[in-house]
Structure formats: C-alpha cells, structure tokens
Amino acid sequence: MLRHVVGGLLLFVALVAASACAPSPESTTDPVAPSLDYAIAIHAGAGVIAEDRQSFRAEPYVESLERALGVGRSILDEGGSSLDAVERVIVLLEDDPLFNAGRGAVFNHEGRNELDASIMDGRNLSCGAVAGVSNVKNPIVLARLVMTETRHVLLGGAGAEQLGLELGLEPVTQDYYYTQPRWDALQRAITGEAASSGGGTVGVAALDREGNLAAGTSTGGLTDKRFGRIGDSPIIGAGTYADNRTCAVSATGKGEEFIRHNVAARISGLIEHGGMTLQEAAEQVVNGRLVPGDGGVIGVSRDGAIAMVFNTRGMYRGAANSAGRFEVAIW
Amino acid sequence: MLRHVVGGLLLFVALVAASACAPSPESTTDPVAPSLDYAIAIHAGAGVIAEDRQSFRAEPYVESLERALGVGRSILDEGGSSLDAVERVIVLLEDDPLFNAGRGAVFNHEGRNELDASIMDGRNLSCGAVAGVSNVKNPIVLARLVMTETRHVLLGGAGAEQLGLELGLEPVTQDYYYTQPRWDALQRAITGEAASSGGGTVGVAALDREGNLAAGTSTGGLTDKRFGRIGDSPIIGAGTYADNRTCAVSATGKGEEFIRHNVAARISGLIEHGGMTLQEAAEQVVNGRLVPGDGGVIGVSRDGAIAMVFNTRGMYRGAANSAGRFEVAIW
Numbered sequence: 001m002l003r004h005v006v007g008g009l010l011l012f013v014a015l016v017a018a019s020a021c022a023p024s025p026e027s028t029t030d031p032v033a034p035s036l037d038y039a040i041a042i043h044a045g046a047g048v049i050a051e052d053r054q055s056f057r058a059e060p061y062v063e064s065l066e067r068a069l070g071v072g073r074s075i076l077d078e079g080g081s082s083l084d085a086v087e088r089v090i091v092l093l094e095d096d097p098l099f100n101a102g103r104g105a106v107f108n109h110e111g112r113n114e115l116d117a118s119i120m121d122g123r124n125l126s127c128g129a130v131a132g133v134s135n136v137k138n139p140i141v142l143a144r145l146v147m148t149e150t151r152h153v154l155l156g157g158a159g160a161e162q163l164g165l166e167l168g169l170e171p172v173t174q175d176y177y178y179t180q181p182r183w184d185a186l187q188r189a190i191t192g193e194a195a196s197s198g199g200g201t202v203g204v205a206a207l208d209r210e211g212n213l214a215a216g217t218s219t220g221g222l223t224d225k226r227f228g229r230i231g232d233s234p235i236i237g238a239g240t241y242a243d244n245r246t247c248a249v250s251a252t253g254k255g256e257e258f259i260r261h262n263v264a265a266r267i268s269g270l271i272e273h274g275g276m277t278l279q280e281a282a283e284q285v286v287n288g289r290l291v292p293g294d295g296g297v298i299g300v301s302r303d304g305a306i307a308m309v310f311n312t313r314g315m316y317r318g319a320a321n322s323a324g325r326f327e328v329a330i331w
Numbered sequence: 332m333l334r335h336v337v338g339g340l341l342l343f344v345a346l347v348a349a350s351a352c353a354p355s356p357e358s359t360t361d362p363v364a365p366s367l368d369y370a371i372a373i374h375a376g377a378g379v380i381a382e383d384r385q386s387f388r389a390e391p392y393v394e395s396l397e398r399a400l401g402v403g404r405s406i407l408d409e410g411g412s413s414l415d416a417v418e419r420v421i422v423l424l425e426d427d428p429l430f431n432a433g434r435g436a437v438f439n440h441e442g443r444n445e446l447d448a449s450i451m452d453g454r455n456l457s458c459g460a461v462a463g464v465s466n467v468k469n470p471i472v473l474a475r476l477v478m479t480e481t482r483h484v485l486l487g488g489a490g491a492e493q494l495g496l497e498l499g500l501e502p503v504t505q506d507y508y509y510t511q512p513r514w515d516a517l518q519r520a521i522t523g524e525a526a527s528s529g530g531g532t533v534g535v536a537a538l539d540r541e542g543n544l545a546a547g548t549s550t551g552g553l554t555d556k557r558f559g560r561i562g563d564s565p566i567i568g569a570g571t572y573a574d575n576r577t578c579a580v581s582a583t584g585k586g587e588e589f590i591r592h593n594v595a596a597r598i599s600g601l602i603e604h605g606g607m608t609l610q611e612a613a614e615q616v617v618n619g620r621l622v623p624g625d626g627g628v629i630g631v632s633r634d635g636a637i638a639m640v641f642n643t644r645g646m647y648r649g650a651a652n653s654a655g656r657f658e659v660a661i662w
Contacts, residue, residue, distance in 0.1 A: 153587045235485075
C-alpha cells in the first residue's frame with residue numbers, strides 16, 4: 001500500500017511497500033504521551049479511492065486536508081474549543097468541491113442533493129443534527145444551531161430548512177452543490193457502473209485544552225440513493241458520538257452498516273464498559289463487526305490518543321496534536 | 332404507587348401501597364426460567380399518566396394493551412416469528428386512538444401529524460425505519476418495507492411516503508390521525524400548560540420459538556414539536572435495537588435524551604461487553620444514565636427474560652411468555 005504523508009508545511013510523500021493481496025484491515029496506531037494538550041483527527045471518506053492509482057492526482061486532496069487540519073490545529077492551539085474546531089474544519093471541507101459534503105455532494109437517484117450532518121459536545125452529550133436538507137450551504141452549521149437553539153436533536157428536510165431561514169442562514173439553490181464528477185458518477189451508477197468519484201463524507205473529532213471532546217460529520221450520502229434516504233452521518237451513535245468520559249468519533253462508509261452496528265457509540269461503549277483503549281475499540285468494531293469494504297472511523301480519546309481505522313483500501317484522513325504531530329494520508 | 336395488573340382474561344386490579352415521596356425509579360424484575368420458548372413485552376408510553384388518578388379511567392388502556400398483548404402471544408405461541416409479532420402488535424396499537432402512534436398521534440406545533448417508526452431483526456441486524464411521514468396509516472408497516480424492499484435503513488418524509496405509494500400502501504389524509512384529546516393537548520401546550528393527554532409511543536420486543544429476537548417502535552413524537560423534529564423512535568440504537576446475541580429493546584420517553592444516551596443499543600452493549608443481565612443493563616441505563624422523568628424501556632433477552640424499567644410515575648406496559656405469564660400494568 002501507498003501512504004501519503006504530509007508533515008508540517010512540507011509535502012512529504014513516503015512510498016511504503018505493502019502486501020499485494022486483497023484489501024486488508026489497516027489501522028494507524030498512536031502510542032501517545034499521556035499529557036497531550038489537544039488533538040484533532042479528520043477524515044474525508046473511505047473506499048477504494050482510485051482504481052488506477054498511477055493516474056490519480058492525490059495532491060489536491062492532500063493539500064485540502066492539510067489546509068483544513070491546519071485550521072483545526074490553530075484553533076485548538078490558540079485555546080479554542082473542540083466544538084469550534086469541529087465546526088470550522090467541517091465548514092472548510094463542506095465548501096471544498098472535492099468532498100461529498102456541502103458543495104460537491106453526490107446526487108440522489110432523482111438527480112438532487114440531500115445533505116445530512118451532526119455534531120456532538122462531549123461535555124454534556126448535547127448534540128444536533130439535520131437530515132435531508134437541500135438548500136443549506138453548510139449543514140454542520142445548521143446542525144450546531146439545532147443543538148444550541150432548539151430543544152431537539154434531529155430535524156429533517158423542510159423543517160430543518162425552515163429553522164435555517166428563521167435563524168438567518170442564507171439559503172442556496174441546488175446548483176450550488178453541482179459538480180461535474182458527481183453528476184457523471186450518478187449517470188454511471190444508474191447504468192450499473194462503479195460510482196466512485198472522489199472524496200467522501202467528512203468528519204472531525206477533537207480534544208481541546210480544556211479537556212473537552214467533540215465530534216461532527218457531514219455528507220451528501222450515497223450516490224444514487226433513494227429520495228429521502230438518511231444515512232449514518234446525522235445519526236448520533238452511528239456516524240457521530242462524543243463523550244468526555246471516553247472519546248469523540250466520526251465515521252465514514254456504508255451508512256446502513258454503521259447504523260445497524262451502532263458504530264460510533266459502540267466504540268465509546270467498549271472504552272467505557274469493555275475496558276478497551278480507543279485504538280482497541282475502533283479496531284474491534286471496524287475489523288470485528290464491520291466487514292472489509294464497509295468504511296472506517298477516526299477518533300480522539302479523552303487523553304488525546306488518535307485512532308484512524310478503516311477496512312477499505314484507503315481513507316482520506318489527517319491527524320495533529322500538541323506534541324507536533326501533523327500528518328495527512330490517503331492509503 | 333399503584334399497579335394495575337391484568338391476568339389472563341380476567342381484569343385484576345391490585346392496589347399496592349408504595350412510598351409517598353417524589354417519583355422514584357421503578358422496575359419490574361423477572362426471575363425467569365432458562366428455557367422459555369417465547370416471550371413478549373410491550374409498552375405504550377411512559378410519563379406522569381393522570382395527575383388525578385382517582386378520575387382516570389384506566390380500563391380502556393388496560394383492555395387495549397391486553398388485547399394487543401394477547402395477539403402477540405398467540406402469534407408466538409403458534410410458532411410465528413418475533414418480527415411478525417412485533418409488527419402486528421404495533422399495528423394494533425397504531426390503529427388504537429388511545430396511543431400516540433398512527434391514529435391518535437399528537438400534533439406538532441403547526442397542528443400537523445408527523446410519524447416515526449422503526450423495526451429491527453435480531454438475527455442479522457436488518458432494520459428499517461421511517462421519519463416524519465404524514466400520510467401513512469401504519470408507519471411500522473412501512474418501516475418493515477424499508478428493511479425488506481430497499482438497501483437503506485432510514486427514509487424520511489416525502490421520500491418514505493413515495494416508497495409507501497410505490498409498494499401499494501393506501502395513503503391516508505391528515506384527518507385520519509385526528510383525535511380531540513390530542514388537539515386539545517396541543518392548544519394547552521402552546522399556552523404553556525401541561526400537554527399530557529393519554530397513551531404514548533408504542534413499542535414491542537419479542538423472542539420467538541426459533542430463538543430470534545425483534546423489536547419495533549412507533550410514535551407521533553412530542554406534542555408541539557417543531558415541524559421536522561425526529562425523535563428516538565426511528566433511530567436504530569436509540570429507541571429500538573435487537574441483536575440475537577443480547578436482547579431486543581424498545582424505548583419511550585423524552586426522545587432527545589434517548590438519542591444522546593444511545594439507550595437501546597447501550598443496553599445491548601452492557602449485556603455484550605459489560606457482562607450484565609438485561610434487567611441490570613436496563614436499570615443501569617434508565618436509572619444511572621437517564622434522570623427521573625425521562626421515560627422507560629421494555630426488553631426481552633435472548634433467554635426470554637423480560638425487563639420493564641422506567642423512571643416516570645407510570646409506563647403503559649405488558650408482558651407475556653410461554654410459561655403462562657400474562658400481565659398488563661400502568662403504574
């Protein structure tokens with residue numbers, strides 16, 4: 001396998017030879033010092049990622065992930081909250097047409113974009129989410145407003161959009177989300193071809209200097225999904241979970257599998273009730289419960305350890321912490 | 332506290348004196364034989380249930396719960412699947428205007444009915460759910476069709492309704508759901524008064540003769556909820572969970588709390604990873620995680636043990652099994 005690693009401001013590509021067999025579970029371990037001041041992990045989708053890796057241009061993805069990770073690190077380094085870091089980094093990734101969230105979201109079967117997002121505050125388990133919104137520029141911003149401005153956790157469709165208008169979010173029209181690669185992917189999916197077309201769902205988990213964990217996830221869902229389909233990204237416990245007692249987690253992959261296996265909260269539960277580390281819990285769920293090809297997770301534990309575990313050929317991801325770690329990788 | 336118990340076909344009301352202090356956690360223990368052939372537990376909402384218990388007519392609720400429980404027991408007794416028992420019993424409760432599901436659902440702030448439901452098969456974690464549907468007579472039926480007829484788990488709003496039409500479900504108009512007590516409750520809620528108005532969310536957990544667990548939940552949600560609000564009932568892991576390795580659970584109460592605490596799947600996880608019995612796990616979550624007044628859960632374990640635990644003054648509920656147990660209770 002290849003591994004693209006970006007350190008500091010210098011693009012550093014390390015090619016690591018790996019097994020030639022079928023896609024196998026892979027993980028990034030993080031034997032971390034116990035006294036990290038802050039830590040952040042990001043992902044932007046898991047999957048095959050470029051059948052033909054020779055002609056795939058990884059640089060735009062790497063640069064975008066590095067930029068987003070850098071912003072998150074700066075927020076945390078300057079004493080900002082993990083919640084702010086999660087929201088701000090996801091906004092950047094939503095605005096980037098490379099990834100399947102916000103601008104650049106995939107199309108449903110009807111050729112429309114329906115977006116899901118969620119955010120969770122590990123301090124008190126406050127959370128907010130939106131599902132199936134189609135005129136919101138940054139679903140993660142609206143998800144946070146559901147958390148802070150309503151007594152509810154999850155708002156769907158037109159009801160969520162109405163809240164956004166009430167709170168002054170500028171609506172966008174469907175053409176805002178449009179990108180040619182996603183449209184082409186829908187056409188291929190409808191005719192039964194592979195639909196892979198770039199970056200995926202985006203998510204962030206972070207620990208701030210106050211010791212507070214937060215996580216968030218945003219997505220356009222599945223290419224060619226049924227009108228109205230809601231995936232795991234807006235489901236607290238499936239695609240997103242954060243609890244100061246344990247960890248913050250964001251997931252990416254085949255959403256239905258992540259819902260039925262209760263992935264994000266299961267990882268938290270394995271730490272809380274099963275005595276595992278974050279790394280052990282993430283591996284247990286991704287490699288023991290899910291099956292190869294389903295996807296992956298990123299997470300940060302209460303002591304700042306970072307886990308990035310996936311059972312696909314690749315996962316767009318990045319990790320940074322107060323000890324100077326700063327790296328982005330795809331495979 | 333009072334406890335209404337119905338045994339067999341005979342209405343038997345036992346008045347049990349209890350502590351006079353504020354509402355305290357309560358549970359129904361079930362020291363069960365290890366070789367039950369089948370078991371079923373149902374609920375129809377938890378809450379204060381009649382401030383003035385003297386003038387409250389419990390009989391219609393007790394009779395309706397008894398009828399529904401009897402149908403579920405018959406299905407299981409005759410070798411039917413837990414999944415069929417769950418769906419059929421929930422249909423009966425949805426059709427009953429006493430309960431907040433299907434006909435008799437509560438109104439949202441705009442005076443409309445938006446319904447949520449989910450169902451899960453413990454054999455393989457298959458699951459289906461619908462959120463915010465407004466023209467479906469039996470949301471639990473549509474939830475099961477999402478499970479069996481699509482590759483998705485959760486469909487929202489118009490997308491879910493479209494699937495129902497495609498699959499031949501007869502749509503209903505909003506006036507189908509209308510009941511005067513629910514309408515009056517909305518008016519009281521809008522003016523800031525207490526909104527309690529009868530039975531609540533309905534749910535079923537069952538174990539069949541094949542050893543398969545299933546669970547389902549259906550609701551109209553919260554009186555005066557925001558347009559688009561989705562509660563815990565359609566969220567796999569929050570309001571509903573079933574896994575043959577552990578248990579089947581359905582929850583009722585303040586949905587947002589059940590989502591953030593990942594209630595149904597947490598109970599399953601405490602059995603799987605924490606070494607608890609169903610009863611211990613349910614008590615741990617309802618009394619250790621949730622706070623008094625939040626609601627309750629019913630569940631059936633893989634060996635047929637039944638748990639019914641709530642932290643409210645009452646919970647409409649019933650339990651039956653192959654050893655002859657058959658009881659319905661409110662307080």
